[in-house]
Amino acid sequence: MTESAADRQPGERSVVAxxxxxxxxxxxxxxxxxxxxxxxxxxxxxRATVRAALIELTNEGLVERVQNRGARVRAVSLAEAVEIxxxxxxxESLCAAKAAERISDAEVGELRExxxxxxxxxxxxxxxxxxxxxxxxxxxxxxxSGQRTAAQxxxxxxxQSVRHQxxxxxxxxxxxxxxxxxxxxIDAICANNPEKAAEAARVHLAxxxxxxxxxxxxxxxxxx
Amino acid sequence: MTESAADRQPGERSVVAxxxxxxxxxxxxxxxxxxxxxxxxxxxxxRATVRAALIELTNEGLVERVQNRGARVRAVSLAEAVEIxxxxxxxESLCAAKAAERISDAEVGELRExxxxxxxxxxxxxxxxxxxxxxxxxxxxxxxSGQRTAAQxxxxxxxQSVRHQxxxxxxxxxxxxxxxxxxxxIDAICANNPEKAAEAARVHLAxxxxxxxxxxxxxxxxxx
DNA sequence: CTCGACAAAATTGTCAACAATAACGGAGCC
DNA sequence: GGCTCCGTTATTGTTGACAATTTTGTCGAG
Numbered sequence: 001m002t003e004s005a006a007d008r009q010p011g012e013r014s015v016v017a018x019x020x021x022x023x024x025x026x027x028x029x030x031x032x033x034x035x036x037x038x039x040x041x042x043x044x045x046x047r048a049t050v051r052a053a054l055i056e057l058t059n060e061g062l063v064e065r066v067q068n069r070g071a072r073v074r075a076v077s078l079a080e081a082v083e084i085x086x087x088x089x090x091x092e093s094l095c096a097a098k099a100a101e102r103i104s105d106a107e108v109g110e111l112r113e114x115x116x117x118x119x120x121x122x123x124x125x126x127x128x129x130x131x132x133x134x135x136x137x138x139x140x141x142x143x144x145s146g147q148r149t150a151a152q153x154x155x156x157x158x159x160q161s162v163r164h165q166x167x168x169x170x171x172x173x174x175x176x177x178x179x180x181x182x183x184x185x186i187d188a189i190c191a192n193n194p195e196k197a198a199e200a201a202r203v204h205l206a207x208x209x210x211x212x213x214x215x216x217x218x219x220x221x222x223x224x
Numbered sequence: 225m226t227e228s229a230a231d232r233q234p235g236e237r238s239v240v241a242x243x244x245x246x247x248x249x250x251x252x253x254x255x256x257x258x259x260x261x262x263x264x265x266x267x268x269x270x271r272a273t274v275r276a277a278l279i280e281l282t283n284e285g286l287v288e289r290v291q292n293r294g295a296r297v298r299a300v301s302l303a304e305a306v307e308i309x310x311x312x313x314x315x316e317s318l319c320a321a322k323a324a325e326r327i328s329d330a331e332v333g334e335l336r337e338x339x340x341x342x343x344x345x346x347x348x349x350x351x352x353x354x355x356x357x358x359x360x361x362x363x364x365x366x367x368x369s370g371q372r373t374a375a376q377x378x379x380x381x382x383x384q385s386v387r388h389q390x391x392x393x394x395x396x397x398x399x400x401x402x403x404x405x406x407x408x409x410i411d412a413i414c415a416n417n418p419e420k421a422a423e424a425a426r427v428h429l430a431x432x433x434x435x436x437x438x439x440x441x442x443x444x445x446x447x448x
Numbered sequence: 449c450t451c452g453a454c455a456a457a458a459t460t461g462t463c464a465a466c467a468a469t470a471a472c473g474g475a476g477c478c
Numbered sequence: 479g480g481c482t483c484c485g486t487t488a489t490t491g492t493t494g495a496c497a498a499t500t501t502t503g504t505c506g507a508g
Contacts, residue, residue: 013291035459046493048272051460052279059283067237068460068499083373090314090374149307150314153377236461259489270463275490292469292490 015045016053023062023073024162030075034063061160074160078216081164082209084157089205091150092138096185096201097194098145107144108190114140115186122175130179131169137182141189168211181207239269240277247286247297248386254299258287285384298384302440305388306433308381313429315374316362320409320425321418322369331368332414338364339410346399354403355393361406365413392435405431 019039022028039050054071057063065071076084103111114137121130135158142151158165168174181204188197243263246252263274278295281287289295300308327335338361345354359382366375382389392398405428412421 037459046491047460048492048494052276055276055279056283059280069501070460080373083371086318086371087315087374087377090318091311094310094314147307147310149304149381150311153311157373261489270461271490272462272464276461293471294490 015039015043015049016056018043019050019053019057020060020062020159023057024159026163028073030073030163032073034071034073036070060156076160076164078164078212081161081212084161085205085209085212088154088157089202089209091154092141092205093198093201095142095145095147095150095154096189096197098147099141100189100192100194100197102146103144103189103192107140111137111140111186111190115183118179118182122179127169127175130175131166134169134178134182137186141185144189164212168208168215171211171215174211177207177211178204236269236273236276239263239267239273240280242267243274243277243281244284244286244383247281248383250387252297254297254387256297258295258297260294284380300384300388302388302436305385305436308385309429309433309436312378312381313426313433315378316365316429317422317425319366319369319371319374319378320413320421322371323365324413324416324418324421326370327368327413327416331364334364335361335368335410335414339407342403342406346403351393351399354399355390358393358402358406361410365409368413388436392432392439395435395439398435401431401435402428 019028019034028034034054036047036050036054039045039054040047043050054063054065058065058071062074063071064074114133118130118133118137121127121133138154138158142154145151181200184200185197185204188200243252243258252258258278260271260274260278263269263278264271267274278287278289282289282295286298287295288298338357342354342357342361345351345357362378362382366378369375405424408424409421409428412424
C-alpha cells in the first residue's frame with residue numbers, strides 16, 4: 001500500500017514535503033511517472049496543490065517536467081552524480097574555510113562531539129548511524145560558515161544525489177575510508193585554519209568522486 | 225502604461241519569462257508587491273498560471289513568497305551579493321578549469337574573438353556593449369566546460385545578482401580593471417592550462433567582490 | 449506482417465468561482 | 479488621548495470543471 005499518510009492537512013507545504021520524502025526515501029523510484037490526479041488522491045490534496053508541489057520539486061531537481069507530458073522522478077546518472085560532487089567539492093571547501101574563520105568555542109565542542117560519535121559508530125559497525133551523523137556534520141558546517149547562498153545550493157544538491165550517497169555509504173569499507181577525512185575536516189575547522197579546512201574538504205569530496213566511479217564500475221562491469 | 229505586451233499567447237512558460245524579464249530589466253523594483261490578480265490582468269493569463277509562474281520564480285530566487293501574504297520582488301542585499309559572488313568564484317573557477325581541459329580549436333577561435341571585441345568595446349567606451357560581451361563570455365565558458373550542474377547554478381545566481389552586476393558595470397573605470405582579468409581567463413583556457421584558468425577566474429571574482437564593497441561604500445557612506 | 453491513419457482514452461493546461469486568511473480602518477472603552 | 483476590539487476589504491489558498499494535447503489502441507491497406 002502506498003497511501004500510508006492520506007489523512008494529512010492538505011497544506012501546500014505539506015504536499016511538497018510528502019512528495020519529496022517519498023522520492024528521497026525511494027518510495028517513488030527514478031523515472032516513475034507522477035500523475036497529478038493520482039498524487040491528488042494519494043495525499044488528499046487538490047490537483048492544483050499537487051501541481052504547485054511538482055513545480056517546486058522540479059526546481060529542486062527532484063522531478064522532471066515536460067510540456068503536456070507530465071512529471072516523473074528525475075533519474076540522476078553517474079555522470080551527473082560526479083558533476084554534483086564536483087560542485088560540492090568547491091562549495092563545501094568554501095563553507096569549511098568560512099566555518100574555520102567564524103567558529104565559536106561552543107561550536108568547537110559540538111563538532112568534536114560529532115567526531116567522537118562518528119568514530120564510535122564506525123567502530124561499532126553502525127552504518128546507518130554513521131550515515132546520519134555524516135549528514136549532520138556537513139549540515140552543521142554549512143550553518144557555522146554563515147554562507148547562506150552556498151548552504152542553500154548544497155542542500156538542493158544533496159536531495160538530488162541522496163540515492164547515490166546512500167549506495168556509497170553501504171559499500172563495505174567505505175566508512176573506514178571517509179572517517180579520517182571527516183576528522184581531518186573537523187580538526188582543521190576547530191583549529192581555525194581555513195586553508196587546511198578547505199583542503200580537507202576537497203580531499204574528502206575527491207575521495208567521494210573516486211568511490212562513486214568505483215561503485216558504478218562494480219555494478220555495471222562492462223569492460224568492453 | 226505597464227501593459228506593454230498584453231496580447232501574448234498565455235502559455236505558462238511565457239508568463240514565467242515575462243515576469244522574469246520585468247524583474248531583471250528593473251520594471252519591477254525590489255520589494256515591490258506582486259499581486260496575482262494584477263499580474264493576471266497585465267499578462268492576459270489566468271491567476272493559476274501566474275501563480276505557477278511565481279512559484280517557479282521563487283525557487284529561482286527572484287521573488288519571495290510568504291504564506292497568505294503574497295509575493296514580492298526579492299531584494300538582494302550587499303551581503304547577499306557578496307555571498308553570491310563567493311559562490312561564483314568557486315564555480316566559475318571550476319568551469320574555467322574544465323573548459324581549459326576540453327576546449328576545441330574552433331572554440332579557441334570563438335573565445336579569442338570575444339576577447340578582441342571586448343578590447344574594442346572598452347577602447348571605444350561602449351559600456352553596455354562590453355557588459356553584453358562579458359555575459360556572453362562567461363556563459364560560453366560555462367558551456368564549453370560541460371559542467372551542466374555548475375552551469376545551472378551559475379545561471380540561477382546570475383539572475384539574482386543582475387542588478388548589482390549592472391551597477392558595477394556602470395562604475396567609471398571598472399571596465400578597464402576587469403578587461404585584463406577577462407583576457408587572462410581567455411588566455412589560460414585557450415592554452416589548455418586548467419590551474420591557471422581557475423586561478424584567473426578566482427582573481428577576477430575576487431576583484432568583483434572588492435568592487436561590490438567599494439561601490440556600496442560610496443553609495444551609502446556611513447563611516448560611523 | 450508491417451505501416452499508416454483514425455478514433456478513444458488518459459493526462460495535462462487553463463479558467464472562473466468559492467472559501468480562508470491577513471491587513472486596514474473606525475468605533476467604543478479605559 | 480491611547481488602546482483594544484471588531485467589521486470591512488483586499489488578497490491568497492483551494493476546488494471543481496472544461497479545453498487542449500499527447501498517448502494508446504484499433505482497423506484497414508499494401
